Amino acid sequence: xxxxxxxxxxxxxxxxxxxxxxxxxxxxxxxxxxxxxxxxxxxxxxxxxxxxxxxxxxxxxxxxxxxxxxxxxxxxxxxxxxxxxxxxxxxxxxxxxxxxxxxxxxxxxxxxxxxxxxxxxxxxxxxxxxxxxxxxxxxxxxxxxxxxxxxxxxxxxxxxxxxxxxxxxxxxxxxxxxxxxxxxxxxxxxxxxxxxxxxxxxxxxxx
Numbered sequence: 594x595x596x597x598x599x600x601x602x603x604x605x606x607x608x609x610x611x612x613x614x615x616x617x618x619x620x621x622x623x624x625x626x627x628x629x630x631x632x633x634x635x636x637x638x639x640x641x642x643x644x645x646x647x648x649x650x651x652x653x654x655x656x657x658x659x660x661x662x663x664x665x666x667x668x669x670x671x672x673x674x675x676x677x678x679x680x681x682x683x684x685x686x687x688x689x690x691x692x693x694x695x696x697x698x699x700x701x702x703x704x705x706x707x708x709x710x711x712x713x714x715x716x717x718x719x720x721x722x723x724x725x726x727x728x729x730x731x732x733x734x735x736x737x738x739x740x741x742x743x744x745x746x747x748x749x750x751x752x753x754x755x756x757x758x759x760x761x762x763x764x765x766x767x768x769x770x771x772x773x774x775x776x777x778x779x780x781x782x783x784x785x786x787x788x789x790x791x792x793x794x795x796x797x798x799x800x
Contacts, residue, residue: 709736709778712770718783724761725785729754731770731778740768746780760785 616629618639629636712731729738738754741747747769758766764785770778 706774706776709733709770709772709775711778711781712736712738712768714766714768714781714783716783718766718785720786720788721760722788724759724787726757727760727766727783727785728757729766729768733770733772733775736770736772736775736778738768738770740766742766749777761787763787 618627618629618636619625620627620635620639627635627639710732712729715728715730716725729740731738737749739747739749739751740754740758741751742758742760742764744765745751745767747767749769749771754768760766764787765782766785767780767782769780
């Protein structure tokens with residue numbers, strides 16, 4: 594009796610194990626495990642030799658998700674590139690505007706230096722007998738005076754005046770004054786005509 598009971602329990606256990614093993618099948622078309630409890634229709638189809646589509650559905654869903662993620666990634670990259678381009682254009686526009694604005698602002702110039710006072714030639718030209726002593730002076734006590742008697746315009750490289758000039762023939766005396774802290778003065782010109790005569794030189798008239 595005990596022996597019969599043991600055989601019955603063993604047989605029942607084998608049957609239950611067989612039923613438990615048969616509760617899940619692998620869909621040969623997709624390799625997906627199909628459970629009888631959660632997907633009875635696909636389980637029945639696979640059990641009867643007809644492949645189910647559960648694996649295909651999962652595969653399609655995964656493909657759709659992957660495509661959606663790829664599209665979103667591309668959209669994000671495009672948006673980032675567009676924003677970077679917009680920022681670059683804005684920065685360049687700001688730089689050009691700043692440059693143009695600076696170009697339009699007038700550069701402050703140093704005030705022009707005043708001119709040195711013109712020198713005074715004495716006598717003031719004219720016709721003389723014999724010879725005449727010509728002096729040149731300037732109201733700026735530190736200014737240097739330069740002169741010529743050869744008809745050329747004087748410059749700061751011309752002969753520097755340091756005393757009376759003896760004129761004994763027709764001569765054009767030209768002079769300018771120059772203070773190093775100022776601009777050179779204008780040129781002053783006086784013409785002297787001298788006639789040979791006895792006695793002292795006296796002016797007959799001024800031009």
